[in-house]
Amino acid sequence: MNFITYPVNTKNPGSIIPIILGIQWGCRSPNNTFTVFTDRLSRKRNQVFDLEGWLDINELHFPDILQESKLLFSSFPKKFKSQINIRIHEGSWYRCPCGKVEFLDEAILSESYRKHLKLIDQHNQCVLCSGEVVLSQGRGLVVTLPEPDPRFIGLADIKEKVFPASVYQEVQYWINFFAGRQILLSRKRETPYRLIYGQEEFYIDPTLFDILSTFISGNTTDACIVTGRDAIIAYALGSLFFDKSPGHIFLPRFEIDDWNEIISQGIDELTILLVGTLNWHVNKVRPNLSDLKFIKKHKPALKEKLNQMVVSTIGDASQFSRSLYML
Numbered sequence: 001m002n003f004i005t006y007p008v009n010t011k012n013p014g015s016i017i018p019i020i021l022g023i024q025w026g027c028r029s030p031n032n033t034f035t036v037f038t039d040r041l042s043r044k045r046n047q048v049f050d051l052e053g054w055l056d057i058n059e060l061h062f063p064d065i066l067q068e069s070k071l072l073f074s075s076f077p078k079k080f081k082s083q084i085n086i087r088i089h090e091g092s093w094y095r096c097p098c099g100k101v102e103f104l105d106e107a108i109l110s111e112s113y114r115k116h117l118k119l120i121d122q123h124n125q126c127v128l129c130s131g132e133v134v135l136s137q138g139r140g141l142v143v144t145l146p147e148p149d150p151r152f153i154g155l156a157d158i159k160e161k162v163f164p165a166s167v168y169q170e171v172q173y174w175i176n177f178f179a180g181r182q183i184l185l186s187r188k189r190e191t192p193y194r195l196i197y198g199q200e201e202f203y204i205d206p207t208l209f210d211i212l213s214t215f216i217s218g219n220t221t222d223a224c225i226v227t228g229r230d231a232i233i234a235y236a237l238g239s240l241f242f243d244k245s246p247g248h249i250f251l252p253r254f255e256i257d258d259w260n261e262i263i264s265q266g267i268d269e270l271t272i273l274l275v276g277t278l279n280w281h282v283n284k285v286r287p288n289l290s291d292l293k294f295i296k297k298h299k300p301a302l303k304e305k306l307n308q309m310v311v312s313t314i315g316d317a318s319q320f321s322r323s324l325y326m327l
């Protein structure tokens, strides 16, 4: 299998969670590969972190593991489903003063979506600029997603591609939510993703760019995205754009209080700790640092056991859990 990531923020220590597991699944087995796509817009978080430096310190020298998406947006529309319709929209849509929030379809204001978007509060205000989201005039690029017809939205195909199977219902909910809707592809603000369409220049939304470029990169039969559960909406959206979707392993959210403590662990200890923390039946997990004592004591045996666990299909990810500690 070829494991990949959505573009990760290289300045956020949280990026190491899918990377450690991706390395274990993709780089430790001769039949698999692993590529980490990095986000060009990586922004500093509260902690000081540098992914490349961390890989260096831990001697994780896998050539070309870090890659910036080189896909050009101009090549995207040709790869979309034939039912996808792109057009230039002249008119009004919702926008906040800072431009972070921009959308066309009023359904985006619905409670369920707002909860996930985390960009608009209860009073329709942008959480970044506190400005109200109001209708404003503009000219943008709009995509109409396929109708909620089972033939076009490929739900049956997707069921086989997500792990754990329990996320499927939520994926299905979001596919049905977006099917037939109009999505604003472009942004009024300048983004690094410029597209000339009909001899006009548009700036593509970075989040959509990340989703679409990852789906195009993962357009091989055995590609699999390693990601957190937050990416369920991204997956639902991506699958509406393309005939073929990559596999997805959705990791539970790792709740970490002290990132410095985590990133300062040796790579073997950390890999074993994260695998031992995995629980595919829940949405959130919290590594227990007191496990490290046991891990250090039995490191050779745990490492040996781990190296015998190979992921050839997405279902094989189920072996990776606390049962690792049962020696």
Ligand SMILES: [Zn+2]
Binding pocket: 096, 097, 098, 099, 100, 101, 126, 127, 128, 129, 130, 131
């Ligand atoms: Zn704003």
